[in-house]
Amino acid sequence: MMTAQASKSVTDIEEIDPDAPIFDPQAFRLNDEQASIIATARELGQTVFAGRAAAYDRDAKFPTENYRDMHRAGLLGIAIPKKHGGLGADYQTYAIAAAEIGRYCGATALTWNMHVCSTLWSGALADDLDMDAATRAEHERRRAVHYKRIVDDGAVYSQPFSEGGAAAAGGVAFGTEAKPVKGGWIVNGKKIFASLSGHADYYGVLCTEIAEGEKASRRNTLYLALPANADGISVVGDWDPLGMRGTVSRTLLFKDVFVAEDAALMPRGVYFQAAMRWPHMFLTLSPTYIGLAQGAYDFTVRYLRGEVPGTPPVKRRMYPTKQIAVAQMQIKLEQIKAIWFQAITEARANPSKEQVLRAYAAQYSAMEGANEIATLAIRTCGGQAMLKSLPLERIYRDSRCGSLMLPWTAELCLDRIGREALYETGESDD
Ligand SMILES: Cc1cc2nc3c(=O)[nH]c(=O)nc-3n(C[C@H](O)[C@H](O)[C@H](O)COP(=O)(O)OP(=O)(O)OC[C@H]3O[C@@H](n4cnc5c(N)ncnc54)[C@H](O)[C@@H]3O)c2cc1C
Secondary structure, three states: OHHHHHOOOHHHOOOOOOOOOOOOOOOOOOOHHHHHHHHHHHHHHHHHHHHHHHHHHHHOOOOHHHHHHHHHOOHHHOOOOHHHOOOOOOHHHHHHHHHHHHOOOHHHHHHHHHHHHHHHHHHHHHHOOOOOHHHHHHHHHHHHHHHHHHHHHOOOEEOOOOOOOOOOOOOOOOOOEEEEEOOEEEEEEEEEEEOOOOOOOEEEEEEEEOOOOOOOOHHHEEEEEEEOOOOOEEEEOOOOOOOOHHHOOEEEEEEEEEEEHHHEOOOOOHHHHHHHHOHHHHHOOOHHHHHHHHHHHHHHHHHHOOOOOOOOOOOOOOOHHHHHHHHHHHHHHHHHHHHHHHHHHOOOOOOOHHHHHHHHHHHHHHHHHHHHHHHHHHHHHOHHHHOOOOOHHHHHHHHHOHHHOOOOOHHHHHHHHHHHHHOOOOOOOO
């Protein structure tokens, strides 16, 4: 079954009724170029990825075939500047396109986010930050190498930063260390929940540059693309989780891995500057969950109308309780979409305090809301709808994982909103 499904490609798209966009371009004032990129993602998701998603989930298998199709469609380079051969999409366009993919395959959207961030953070985001002319020129030269690999060869990048300690939440320096040596660095450390393990061509590792005798500091965070086949890298542990099974988020070990200077995805000090001045960089895990929320809603409407393939064409829409549940889901979905759309539209350097609080609130709303909608969908559609032959139970499991994603877990968003709403910078009660 896997082989038959996986062999589908962009070129043998079946005739199916296209889904309406999650964000109608006219209503949400998206231009034609944005609408076209987002439509490419939606069409690929609906016509190809949706059919493969169950097998990736069942086997906890990485969606390699989807990545090949995304390369062909130009989507691996969605956020790569046009002058480097990419689609040149801005943050908002990428986020909405990722939501469209998440609607059909959560694991593909979530892993695609790790890949795209390698280009978004080194691209549009870095362009918004301070660098002297020489550093910027060097960065331009280096990122061209990464971008060429992606655009020409379909290279896939991942983004392992979680380590199991306080570093991924932003509290302390990363424990993975890069010791400067002639021509590059020697990297040692460990990353947990590293999506795309064993499948990415480059691991975009967040680590701390630390010379002999120096103390680790968050200011010295480096963002290095380690070739997956470099000596000293190993993938360990199994991967059999509740949801997002296709992400293959295993443990990565680095033992004396040499990496050359050109591996830097950002110049020294720029990641730290980004984390301080461009907080929306951490909101990019949320689009997947907007897509899952839409997917749960779409399923429910079709199911109650008796239109879901593989189920008896029995309508349930005439019951008032079903109508009320759908109304509640639609209200929740529109609430999440509204705050999230506003937040992704505000992504830029030096956002106001209000915009930062809104970004946390949008993340919280998307991550918790997607699972609330999926929960309601299961209760409303009933027992037959949670069979593994249908996508709803997968959406339910995938959406449960959203609020665990560091650095902006649901709990940390609550912590930050409460603290930052009540205290101005530097204020204390002492
Ligand atoms: C499907 C999936 C894919 C993932 N892919 C990646 C990936 O590609 N790259 C990557 O780097 N990570 C990835 N992660 C990891 C993710 O971002 C988290 O790091 C991981 O889920 C954290 O594990 P934990 O809950 O054991 O962390 P812990 O740090 O033990 O946190 C436990 C809980 O405590 C709370 N908490 C943590 N720190 C604080 C604090 N300072 N104050 C208050 N509360 C706190 C949080 O709410 C958190 O949920 C992935 C996770 C999942 C589930």
